[in-house]
Amino acid sequence: MAELQEVQITEEKPLLPGQTPEVAKEAELAARILLDQGQTHSVETPYGPITFTVYGTPKPKRPAILTYHDVGLNYKSCFQPLFQFADMQEIIQNFVRVHVDAPGMEEGAPVFPLGYQYPSLDQLADMIPCILQYLNFFTIIGVGVGAGAYVLSRYALTHPDTVEGLVLINIDPNAKGWMDWAAHKLTGLTSSIPEMILGHLFSQEELSGNSELIQKYRNIITHAPNLENIELYWNSYNNRRDLNFERGSDITLKCPVMLVVGDQAPHEDAVVECNSKLDPTQTSFLKPGKLTEAFKYFLQGMGYMASSCMTRLSRSRTASLTSAASLDGNRSRSRTLSQSSESGPLPSGPPGHTMEVSC
Numbered sequence: 248m249a250e251l252q253e254v255q256i257t258e259e260k261p262l263l264p265g266q267t268p269e270v271a272k273e274a275e276l277a278a279r280i281l282l283d284q285g286q287t288h289s290v291e292t293p294y295g296p297i298t299f300t301v302y303g304t305p306k307p308k309r310p311a312i313l314t315y316h317d318v319g320l321n322y323k324s325c326f327q328p329l330f331q332f333a334d335m336q337e338i339i340q341n342f343v344r345v346h347v348d349a350p351g352m353e354e355g356a357p358v359f360p361l362g363y364q365y366p367s368l369d370q371l372a373d374m375i376p377c378i379l380q381y382l383n384f385f386t387i388i389g390v391g392v393g394a395g396a397y398v399l400s401r402y403a404l405t406h407p408d409t410v411e412g413l414v415l416i417n418i419d420p421n422a423k424g425w426m427d428w429a430a431h432k433l434t435g436l437t438s439s440i441p442e443m444i445l446g447h448l449f450s451q452e453e454l455s456g457n458s459e460l461i462q463k464y465r466n467i468i469t470h471a472p473n474l475e476n477i478e479l480y481w482n483s484y485n486n487r488r489d490l491n492f493e494r495g496s497d498i499t500l501k502c503p504v505m506l507v508v509g510d511q512a513p514h515e516d517a518v519v520e521c522n523s524k525l526d527p528t529q530t531s532f533l534k535p536g537k538l539t540e541a542f543k544y545f546l547q548g549m550g551y552m553a554s555s556c557m558t559r560l561s562r563s564r565t566a567s568l569t570s571a572a573s574l575d576g577n578r579s580r581s582r583t584l585s586q587s588s589e590s591g592p593l594p595s596g597p598p599g600h601t602m603e604v605s606c
């Protein structure tokens with residue numbers, strides 16, 4: 248229980264004349280974000296070097312949050328909007344964050360030589376232990392988007408004891424079937440690689456809307472100096488094999504999982520797959536608040552967020568959606584988190600482990 252007691256030490260700082268506490272808090276937050284540039288490291292693995300950036304300082308008895316980005320992005324373009332969202336700060340300040348860049352996706356990465364054998368998604372998952380060993384971290388809470396969600400799931404299947412929880416955004420756990428391959432080949436005849444990747448990252452409605460955000464990402468991907476590398480990651484994603492999750496079998500995620508999916512309802516046109524890629528100031532389009540709040544429930548269910556940190560809304564919803572075990576703060580792996588989505592087919596862990604969020 249000791250580790251669950253959050254001790255809040257409030258530093259008394261005099262306000263500047265005319266400064267409200269809210270303004271002072273915002274200025275402090277901006278300064279903290281500006282100062283925390285992260286530390287980038289690279290380690291050797293059996294499949295080549297891997298680069299990752301660490302923010303925050305390790306917290307005793309707490310897992311690291313480890314992120315893995317989607318195809319066409321790197322850790323910054325994928326996770327910066329979410330992790331620098333104001334409401335996320337009270338969550339992430341309690342954790343060290345390790346943001347992995349898939350090989351060749353880190354800023355300034357040279358283009359791989361012709362004929363370079365890019366790792367499969369399974370091999371990308373096998374690189375993760377080298378990172379944890381280097382940092383001397385034993386357990387993680389994984390946050391992955393698309394291909395990155397697949398990589399973290401594969402890692403969790405092979406190293407279940409080291410994964411305390413997973414947040415999987417837009418995961419597709421299945422290998423491409425022959426119909427998908429035929430469609431993919433046909434699309435490839437008429438579309439460029441950047442357009443195919445944009446079709447993976449965004450919905451058709453969003454792409455045809457061609458908002459500033461879509462233009463921004465189209466520009467980033469089309470003009471990426473490492474486009475050849477991006478194509479290799481894309482090929483590995485398309486060649487993924489089935490994760491073969493099966494409820495009740497050995498091949499399932501043993502940890503609590505928060506699945507995040509886009510909702511097709513017309514009034515819910517900000518699909519969650521974009522949540523981690525959009526500018527949080529564009530709140531009419533994005534709903535990082537919803538994802539942040541869901542993440543808070545999730546961590547609280549695992550015993551890592553004091554209920555004093557929850558909003559009044561979160562607290563009342565949590566009370567109706569979680570079991571007593573999670574409310575009293577005990578870290579338990581067998582409680583129910585919630586069931587809340589009408590969304591499409593998703594990989595399922597055993598009942599009681601999975602939380603679905605539709606944004």
Ligand code: BEZ
Pocket residue numbers: 283302322323326327330331339344346
């Ligand atoms: C973080 O604080 O974890 C973070 C900062 C910048 C980009 C992505 C993540």
